[in-house]
Amino acid sequence: MTSSLIGAARIAYSVSDLIYVIESNSPKSLNSSIVSELTNQAKKKNILNETPELKVLSSISDPFSKLHVQLSKGSLISVIIPSISTNNILINSIPHLYKISNSNKNNNNGGAVVIHIALDKNESNQLGDYTDIMTLRQTGFAILYSDGGQETSDMALIAHSIALKTGVSVIHFFDNDDSKGKIKKFGNDDIKKLIQESDIKQYRDSILASNENKSTELYFRSYNGIPDTSSDDQQNVAAADENSGNKSKNNNNNNDNFFTITENIFKKFKQMANRSYKLIEFFGDEKSESIIITLGSGATLLQKNFFEKTETEKIGLLKIRLYRPWSEQYLLNNVPKSVKNVAVLEQVIPRTTKWTPLYLDVVSAFQNRNYWPGQSPLITCGQYGALKKDSIDVKVAQLFKNLNSNEPSRNFILGKESFKSQTEDSNDFNDNESTNYIESSPVLEKPYLKMLNEVFGVRLYIANSALKRNAGNFETVKSTPEFGFGVLLSKLHERAQLVDLVTRVVKDNSIGISESLHAALSQWLLHKDDSILSKKFGGQITEILTSSPPTHPSIIKIFQSKNLFVKPSQWIIGSDEWAYDIGGSGVHHVISSGKDINMLIIDSQPYTTRTAADPEKRKKDIGLYAMNYGDVYVASVAVYSSYTQVLHALLEAEKFKGPSIVLAYLPYHSEEDTTITVLKETKLAVDNGYWPLYRWNPQLEKEGLEPFILDSERIKQELRNFLDRENHLTQLIRSRPEYSPLITNSLESEIKTKQKSLAKSAYDKLLGGLTGPPLLILFGSDNGNAEGVARRLQKGATARGVNARCMAMDDYPIEDIALEKNLVFVCCTAGQGEFPQNAREFWKHISTTTDISLSESRYAVFGLGDSHYWPREEDAIYYNKPGKDLDARLELLGGSRLTSLGLGDDQDADGYETGFQAWEPELWKALGVELLGAAVEEPKKTDDDMKVESNFLRGTIAEGLEDTSTGALSERDTKLTKFHGIYQQDDRDLRDERKAQGLEKAFQFMVRVRVPGGISKASQWLAMDEIAEKYGSKSLKITTRQAYQLHGVLKRNLKQTIRDINKCLLDTLAACGDVNRNVMCSPNPLISEVHAEVQDFARKISAHLSPRTSAYHEIWLDDKIVAGQAVQDFEPLYGSTYLPRKFKIAIAIPPNNDVDVFAHDLGYTAIADNNGKLLGYNVSVGGGMGMTHNNKKTYPNLGQFIGFCKPDQAIDVGEKVMLVQRDYGDRSNRKHARLKYTIDDRDLDWFREEVESRLGYKLEPLKEYKFENNADRYGWTKGADGKWHFCMYIENGRVIDLPGEQIKTGLREIAKVHKGDFRLTPNQHLILGNIAEQDKEQIEQLLKKYKLDNLKFTGIRMNSMSCVALPTCGLAMAESERYLPTLVSKLEIIIEECGLREDAITIRMTGCPNGCARPYVAEIACVGKALGTYNLYLGGGFYGQRLNKLYKENLKEDDILKELKPMLNRYAKERNDGERFGDFVIRMGYIKATKYGKDFHEL
């Protein structure tokens, strides 16, 4: 045990009733030795002749929490902290220390504690690290330092004496030192000379008096809160000002008293022990020109190794022993007046702020004209680096040399690193100007600043900015929280003065102001804190005084202060750097000030780099810190996760009367990061609780409401602990039971355990009784092919009596693999020859380990791939690479093959089945079971079997919804829910991370809402907006087929979502699935009557072809679940097997082909006569977009006409077309099941005849029509009935609020007043339809306000369209919606150069070849192949009349731009009049025209 610690402990024992030792983790021996030392002492008595109580507390048990209660009983308490190296003990104690010193304010004596703290030494320089001590400097405790065994013992005694005599609690700190130097012990009689029994009695009496609420004049308690007559306000300002050096007079008086008492104690101590100490000591030349000011053991080091050895001409050392209270006068009295240069040296390691605390104290002291009237010396700031004893003298000499040089470095390290050059100018300290910092902030951080501007407008006042990246390096003092805090305090003060002045003027009749001015001033006084009314009455005052200028000096002054009338929204903006030094920085000032000040702290540490961040640095959770402190509004938000939550938080923070801290997440690696990167990082952080979204509003608690609102799913452990402690959690769970599994159980471990046990033993039951050889089947599969093969193998094995288990490779505990006798791997190929997601970990391990021997195992591998996926010759290596690699590796590890490697190729006649059929028998043969079981093998279940067995789409959906153990539904139910308009998805951005954490995928559901013809009411828009907000991912998607789409709905919210949708008279039934889907119809009513009639037809045919099952109602709306087959539904059109595949209908009204009528299974082209009367429809059949890359048997197709029908025949025709497809469509191969293949397999005439024979009449010959484009018609149009329509541009149909783009809010505001309808367009835009002339202006204004009237985009952007793709679509191979805008921006540069800005060119993008955004009719199309890689198609018809063709495969962004640039250039120069880009590329020979779908692959 260290001698210093012993010295302090002995004194503590002698003068306390109660001693706490705070147990630390390292080094362990310290605790036990200090405890045994104190136990030894127990044989003795303390100075009151009693045996004190000794308690050992754990540092994680919040040991300070009850201290103030015990102190208030008059106990003499010491706390000993033998080491602070773990658990942030000091930082966590800060709120409690404040409580203790606050209980000593205003004539109260709540009792004073003495805390002895031993600091661990830094290895590089053997000096203690004072970082944490410095964070305590505003707590109101006195801070006293000692060095070495004897001094520590002496100072410990002095500390206790100070506490008793002043009532101020004391922190006494010293370095842990191992010197076994002798300490002169104090006997109780010695001690009593310094601490008399009468002192203790007086101390206790004063506490009792305080408890009884009697005031006593005798004691000062906290040096910055000693008896005081000023208002709370002033006191707080004084406390806060303390750091900047502007102490109030009152405060200094109190400090004077403290110093007088303390000096007397030092004198008395000298008389008693004959050792003398000073509060501040100076060594060196009295005429020094350069001095070092320092605090702590470093001072002793310098003194011994330099000042005591060297001639100290004109140089000196000022050693500070008492750091708090801080007296500028005291300090400067000890500084020679000859000083020109000062170096402040601090023991903070590592340093996290540019300007250290002591430095700031010293600077402000020299700026105090009362005590240092001359010119302030040049002050530099430094810290101790790695120091070797024998070179200290050299280093110090260098330091003085630097000080005396012409341009000394202002920021330096004494030791290892020599003087670092910094260019900061100390003038920054005097600069109190506030600036608008928004422009100078990093690009990516602007979203929050934009939002502040949006929300608070002119009321916004930002006092500072500190948004720089590099940790520990504040660029300027202006960026520090202290600076911002100071500025805001002075603002508050200015406004308080104005309030005083106005109050006096209103009361003072002698001034003789007008009645109106009197009324306005009085009203302003009443409402000065109301943002709206303060503006209103402030405006009135300004108006009155402008029209009759004042003459009275007080009124003139009021007028001059008119910019203070409106209640400001005051913000300090900072970076997460501040979290490294919360207690030490102004963050703490704000938290503890009680002032109505808001702080926005932006954290930009990306989730994926969090562990790589400097582990030495301890970043603290400011939110937790503030909540611990109490009465502070705290919110943790992330704009890329929820705009609405940020909005709520900003508004609530502003409204909260007191300090507010908003922690805002905006992760990025560099300024060049794309939005997608920021979005992904945000999602990862929010999803797994690293950055929980929450709001903590103490005001709500006062109103009896729950103060904590959890806005994200998961919560981090520390926060959970906090809530537990605060007992709020119990209440929260009681009132919101749905949080329970999220919060109370450890989600991670629960699911992990579950998954493990599933993986290990799920099949044990199944296998009981089987006798054949054991077989483990492991698969790697992204989209289900390989998994399907593996599962079939398992069934085949079971049928043959083989003990087979089957699971994903990554789910298998790899350490057991050598024990497996027979192994079969089925693995697909992903990316470019990569392993699929659920096999990567397994491969990583097995490809690098040499520890596994498979000498006892036999194995077989079947790989799935596509030999044409990467068609270039040199890319052949990627074909089935994982299967091949795995096969080779297993051999290398000693395994013997059951059978040779099998390969499935998508290019084979039957795809991978071809290869599999050949390979499978070999496997059974090798296992010796080839003759068994084939007959008993279960036949493969088809989708039709599934439909039939589902009891009209019920399946086990209802039961699945009740199962809370997983966020997913069973595989079969996920197929069925599609018929209900619901797709199970998972957030693919989170897959890897969740997998790494052993969590199941982030399952969520996409809900598609059918809107025939795309027309919905304003009330329905509002309802959808609200549902998205409540249950979805906040945004709404307008789809390419005129439906609403919600994303991110969790299973537990699914039912309520569907209910709410139905409540607003919309529904989701048949929005997906093998049925007729949402019926599309041109939404822009140029010819009103025709349009109304066609719309009516759209609604009717949609209703006519809807499934009749009651399952939808039963599962989602009724709650009455009918078990088994009790209810027999009847589907007159579909029967129990429904259609072979989806079926799509669109109705176009020429000349606009916005619906892409030929891209649908069934198309109606409306024909009107010259008077605008609907004659009927040309009917086209067999259109469809979907195909599979490189699979020539699949292709997109355009519909072909089969004839004309009258309006009253149209439903019948539609029904019959669908029924022919129902009966003839291919039900054995889903890739070949769409109507286009049914027709192509026979021919169009056959199809027409089949339809006509079912109709009983012939279709008429086609009527003439003309299409001009397939785009939306933007802007204002007026219908024949005089009603107005406005078509706005919504990029990719995504309705979302983003900083600076409040599309969702804007449309919500419009929906509240709009009397017409909301029409979803086929190009994902929106029409506000049927606006009466008299309402147009109001709508125009709202459109303008929310910038929704902006149509000044380039022609290419206005004609761009993308599907959703990543992160939700399970089939996406590449980005689409999130990326197309970026690609278009890059193309726009080329377009502008070519002068094609206004030219309409259609460009479409999809994440996979399924074609949801109808890419194959676009003039330019990019279809995802792999991440960042697209196939480029060119030559589609401008009005949807021609398919495009593959131009080049596997292009990255640069390649796409490189290919398109020369074409666009030539198009600009060489096109014919009116020639479209799609036609041009064909004419110029870039591409052949595609005539029929079957030609699509012919290059």
Ligand SMILES: Cc1cc2nc3c(=O)[nH]c(=O)nc-3n(C[C@H](O)[C@H](O)[C@H](O)COP(=O)(O)O)c2cc1C
């Ligand atoms: C994005 C993507 C990349 C692919 N890359 C390759 C490849 O590099 N080499 C290959 O042989 N097959 C490749 N394929 C083909 C797949 O391996 C093949 O379609 C397989 O059947 C898919 O199996 P799964 O459904 O189990 O994921 C790729 C497929 C996709 C979707």
Ligand code: SF4
């Ligand atoms: S086109 Fe492909 S990636 Fe895009 S939404 Fe449709 S299925 Fe998903």
